[in-house]
Structures are given as C-alpha cells and as structure tokens.
Amino acid sequence: MPTLIYNPGGPDExxxxxxxxxxxxxxxxxxxxxxxxxxxxxxxxxxxxxxxHETEGATMPESAMVAQRQKLR
Structure with missing residues (x-):
C-alpha cells in the first residue's frame, strides 16, 4: 500500500x-x-x-510511465 511520510527522520515524523x-x-x-x-x-x-496493474498498455499520467513505486516531489 502506498504511504506518505511527513518530515522523514524528524522528531515529528x-x-x-x-x-x-x-x-x-x-x-x-x-x-x-x-x-x-x-x-x-x-x-x-x-x-x-x-x-x-501490469496491463498491455502502460499507465502514463502527464507522460511519465508508472512502472513501480515513485517518490513524489
């Protein structure tokens, strides 16, 4: 399951x-x-x-292929 981490490594993570x-x-x-x-x-x-879900076509939001877990910036 995907997660969002607030202030990674910080005391209030x-x-x-x-x-x-x-x-x-x-x-x-x-x-x-x-x-x-x-x-x-x-x-x-x-x-x-x-x-x-590993279909024949790729999922491409904003022209970036989603192939694996990616870090959001």
Missing part, C-alpha cells in the same frame, strides 16, 4: 497509508491528513493513488 480513494491534505482539521504547518493552506492538495 508521521506515516500516512494511502488507500484507493483520494486523500486531502491541509491545515484544516476536516482534511484526511491534517498538518498544522503555516506553509500549507487549509486545503492544500488532493492525492490520488495511481497503479498500473
């Missing part, structure tokens, strides 16, 4: 498991991942998990 549904991130407490950092808006982003 948190690991969030991402399922099949979209996940929202932001400062607001109604976000699935609430991170009260002042650099984030109340509703900063929505993350979708994309997986290629």
């Amino acid at each position: 948190q690991v969030f498991v991402l399922g099949d549904a979209a996940v929202t991130i932001g400062r607001a407490e109604d976000q699935a991942i609430c991170t009260p950092h002042r650099s984030l808006s109340r509703s900063q982003a929505r993350i979708y998990s994309i997986r290629d």
Whole structure:
C-alpha cells in the first residue's frame, strides 16, 4: 500500500497509508491528513493513488510511465 511520510527522520515524523480513494491534505482539521504547518493552506492538495496493474498498455499520467513505486516531489 502506498504511504506518505511527513518530515522523514524528524522528531515529528508521521506515516500516512494511502488507500484507493483520494486523500486531502491541509491545515484544516476536516482534511484526511491534517498538518498544522503555516506553509500549507487549509486545503492544500488532493492525492490520488495511481497503479498500473501490469496491463498491455502502460499507465502514463502527464507522460511519465508508472512502472513501480515513485517518490513524489
């Protein structure tokens, strides 16, 4: 299952498991991942998990082939 790691290696590191549904991130407490950092808006982003199930055609969001686990930047 894909994961999102907040502040890896830091004293406040948190690991969030991402399922099949979209996940929202932001400062607001109604976000699935609430991170009260002042650099984030109340509703900063929505993350979708994309997986290629080894079909004949490739999964290519924004022209980048999804072949294996990739680090988000």
